[in-house]
Amino acid sequence: MSIPEIAKLGYVALVTSDLEKSLVFFKEVLGLEETEVLDGVHYLRAWGDFEHHSLSLEQGERGYVRHIGWRTKGKEDVLAFKDLLVSKGLEVESIAPWTTPGIGEAIRFKVPSGHTFELYYDVKKPQVQEHRRSVLKNQTYKAWAKGISPRRFDHVNLHTSEDWQQTYQFFQEVLGFKLREYLKKDHSDQILAGWMSVTPLVHDVALVTRDKEEIPTKARLHHISYWVDDSQDVLRAADICKEHNLPICGPGKHSISQALYLYVTDPGSGCTVEIFTGGYLIFEPDWEPVAWNESERAFGNTYWGDSISKKEIVKHTIEA
Template sequence: MTPPLGDIAHLGHVELLTPDLEGSVRFFTEYLGLTENGGSGDSVHLRTWDDYEHHSLTLTPHTTSGIRRTALRTSSEDALQRRVKEIEASGRPGRWAEDEPGIGKLYVTSDPDGHEIALYWESEWYQAPPELKPGLKNQPQAKPGHGVGVRRLDHVNFLAASVEPNGDFIRKQLGARPTEQIRLDDGRIAAQWLTFSNKSYDVVYTEDWSGSQGRLHHIAFATDTREDVLRAADLALDTGVFIETGPHKHAIQQTFFLYVYEPGGNRVELCNPLTRLVLAPDWPLITWTEDERKKGQAWGLKTIESFHTHGTPPIEG
């Protein structure tokens, strides 16, 4: 792939805010099977077993829930500088920072909706301690023997007051391509899925019913198999984790899913999209109509009302 497609290598990590740090840490370590890997101030860094970097997720205590930062790793130092130049030429503000362990300098900016986006190249490869050494040398860490054992951070779904300006930013300034979208009868784009690589999507924007800016719909972690998603549902039932909807299969992107809430209130998806790649360089943008979406998910499950109304931080009233 030639620039700009290919300048962003992948979704690196996210920072979630939580009013219940202890409960959130317990959810991500005991239920999902992530590993703690140090902290910064009051924040806790965690990682999935198949991530090669220092952390996949940062949990930061706060008075409310939501997402603070989404970090994207570039494919080279030159790619980082190209994207920064493109962002600055568009008039968007940005700054350089070095405020995360295992990560070099980050260029911190935001999308039109106000979600913080950080780009970086320099990254410290994870070295597992003896108790977490994998049996295979091409695996960064041993698989956890507890919880769901999610493989990696898969995607972020942002809520936005308006989808199109944000999709345009991700496409024009960061070099993504849209793969699927929903167009309402009045012409508005209600949701758009975009990818930086041959994954079917890395970032999603969904219209926020409240008109608010900077909120989160969900973050998602990929599992090895569909059976892991089913096991996650059983584990949620056994451990008191709230299941919002699923397991089932999405019509859009065909992802097998389960949606749960972590104790801080943020929605988390367990998904199995690993078999679906977009390999065609001329992949056509798939547009779904309002009538098509009313049919529900792939096998007929109707979209639950809270899927359209729950976001973080919560809206009063």
Template sequence: MTLPEIAKLGHVALVTPDLDKSLWFFRDVIGLEVTEEKDDTIYMRAWGDFEHHTFSLKAGEKAKVDHIGWKAKRPEDVQGFALLLEKAGNEVEWVKAGEETGQGEAIRFKLPSQHAFEIYYDMDKPLAEEDKRSILKNQRYKSWRKGISPRRIDHVNIATSMDISEIHDYLANQLGFKLREYVSGKDEPMKAAWMSVTNLVHDIALSPRPNAATPNQFHHISYWLDDSQDLLRAADILSEQGIKFIGPGKHGISQALYLYVMDPGSGCRVELFSGGYLIFEPDWEPIVWTEEERSVGNTYWGDTVQDKEENQLTIEA
């Protein structure tokens, strides 16, 4: 029997208390394209994303991530994951085709930390409107049409007050994620982790928040920029708008260039991300960083992430 597999990160569904401000930020400043507005939800994607949406916005009383969506590798894998998760004692909710606009039948369930995940396979891949469409058949929109204009969604970082190793074990054993890099503490074998189902260093990262009010916190969503010059251009655009940010800098872990900025409508953090390395070895041995090495792992050079008070803020997921 072939075990079900996750192919890639699909989307993040954000609830915001200030829809107008969040829409301005993600559409006009970050530069995501609106693909559809339906049932009080605004669906968006980057110019290089093919699926109907990689991000959605909906108004609510407080900021939170409603769910994180993952695309299965094969159509039958949605059912396969439902069976495996239920067998392991998870409660699985079926989402009918079309209930989430553009998406086929899906399942939703919660990690031990209560982060809500969704697994789907079918998703519409609409063309862009003619006036926004690229002449290149292998991309949907004209690049650099507006705002920072990232190419695609890259990864998510979830935070929790729970033992990180427990969430790692769930992602590895139930969902097939592979451990790529991690931080090991004196009293805890795993204090933070970077995991993936693709060749990326991480499709998901796990961050500790021991004093968080709930175990299901969301640290950031990341969108990919092609190179370092794009990151500097993003800094200029944010500065022109009077929006504060952290970075640019370079992570030791992942070796990627970064810039962090907060959505003024929801407080959701966005990481603009470039560089890094890919993993092709099937027998990859996870890279271990000690607590003493953590500062280099977080910030190899540049504006330091760990020393910024605002970087400790998270929203509920």
């Protein structure tokens, strides 16, 4: 029997305490396209995303993440993962096909970090209205319609206070993520942060372990990330955010991942969004994870850029 595999990051289901503010932020400032509104839930995607949505937004009493969706490599992988997870003692919820618009049969479960993941394969890729459709057959929407206009959904950054060994072991051995770079304690094997992927990206998910005293709940979302094509797009994003009177962190360059970044927070949900470009891809089958020591943390986070305000935004998370 083949081992089930995850193909890519799919979407984040986000609850916001102020839906109106969040819709302005994600649709007008960030520039995401709305594919559908159903039962008060808004489904959004970037102009280069192909699936039904990469973000859903709904009103709630507070800002938090319901779950994070991942698409598997094959339809059979969904049930194979269910069997595997149950054999590991996890509770797995089966979700009927199309319960979530655009998403077929799915399963949901909590990973050891405390975050809820959803796995699915079948998807719908809705057609675009003629006036927004790109003339390029390999592109969904016309680019640069409004706001920052990122091309695609890129990664999520998660924080947890749960046991680091169990968490990283689960992500790698059960879910199949490959550790690309990691931050460890000086003179210790303890991992403080790991950048992991199932694709050639440096990371589809970053996982940061925190002390229980540092975060109010054990599972947190630090940020979601959307990809733009080049460094000029990041600078343009900074101008757009300042024009909307939104505080930003960056632009800057990470040493870990070698990517250019800008952080800005949705005023409705409290969710931080990273505008992201650059970096490198990993095609080597024998890649050895790059280790950074805790004493190199500041340099690893920022090669150059707004490192002072980044200290504040790093502390900011929402419940996941």
